[in-house]
Amino acid sequence: MALTISAPLRREHVSSRERVSTALRPPSTYRRARGARGKYAPVVRRDPSRDAIKRLFDMVAATLALLFFAPLLVGIALAIKINSPGPVFFRQPRYGKGNRLFRIYKFRTMYTHLHDTSGVTQTTSNDARVTSVGRVLRQTSLDELPQLINVMKGDMSLVGPRPHVPGMLAGGVPYEDLVPYYFQRHMVRPGITGLAQVNGCRGSTTHSPAAIARIDHDLDYIENWSLKLDVRIIARTVVTEFLSGTGI
Numbered sequence: 191m192a193l194t195i196s197a198p199l200r201r202e203h204v205s206s207r208e209r210v211s212t213a214l215r216p217p218s219t220y221r222r223a224r225g226a227r228g229k230y231a232p233v234v235r236r237d238p239s240r241d242a243i244k245r246l247f248d249m250v251a252a253t254l255a256l257l258f259f260a261p262l263l264v265g266i267a268l269a270i271k272i273n274s275p276g277p278v279f280f281r282q283p284r285y286g287k288g289n290r291l292f293r294i295y296k297f298r299t300m301y302t303h304l305h306d307t308s309g310v311t312q313t314t315s316n317d318a319r320v321t322s323v324g325r326v327l328r329q330t331s332l333d334e335l336p337q338l339i340n341v342m343k344g345d346m347s348l349v350g351p352r353p354h355v356p357g358m359l360a361g362g363v364p365y366e367d368l369v370p371y372y373f374q375r376h377m378v379r380p381g382i383t384g385l386a387q388v389n390g391c392r393g394s395t396t397h398s399p400a401a402i403a404r405i406d407h408d409l410d411y412i413e414n415w416s417l418k419l420d421v422r423i424i425a426r427t428v429v430t431e432f433l434s435g436t437g438i
Contacts, residue, residue, distance in 0.1 A: 299324025350381025
């Protein structure tokens with residue numbers, strides 16, 4: 191797969207040796223290949239014919255996953271209710287395809303009187319707002335499982351750019367101010383996991399270079415999408431998130 195992101199603004203020269211497949215490469219390598227931030231704003235070209243194939247894959251895989259995880263979902267719901275008062279699910283507006291807002295589903299991992307409904311306040315290590323059950327769910331990323339419902343509803347995909355809350359900060363400023371081409375990531379449905387996440391770009395966005403690399407990985411995913419890439423990302427997510435998550 192060749193990198194084919196065009197550049198309407200001034201762009202640094204990139205050799206043919208550097209224009210190699212970026213799928214699953216580390217963020218640091220990717221940043222060297224793409225040049226410094228602010229030199230240009232890439233425009234991603236996407237073939238609409240791929241959407242139907244991806245949607246079919248999402249529906250079949252999400253249905254099978256919900257059936258497989260059904261006993262676990264019930265067990266988690268009971269544990270949340272026993273551990274702390276409040277609803278089982280946490281719902282929050284997030285950006286979807288075409289900048290359309292939708293309501294994301296997660297297992298509640300925080301005390302209801304302490305959580306930030308806007309989502310602007312990010313979770314930190316050893317966050318006092320997180321319940322004991324919630325800490326386990328975050329470390330294993332099991333709190334994300336209800337998003338399979340979002341996939342069935344058509345709000346999300348299994349793999350894609352992670353959905354952000356409106357007004358999300360990166361490097362202390364709104365994400366779209368830090369990354370001028372930020373909204374291009376909303377050309378596709380957001381995902382439960384993504385290329386950025388399996389490359390270590392997850393958690394806090396207070397560090398500007400890491401926040402920028404996350405968006406660049408999102409655009410690379412959109413440009414280079416294939417079912418094979420989705421399967422590789424899902425497989426790596428099982429290892430990096432469910433088996434060795436950080437809980438942030």
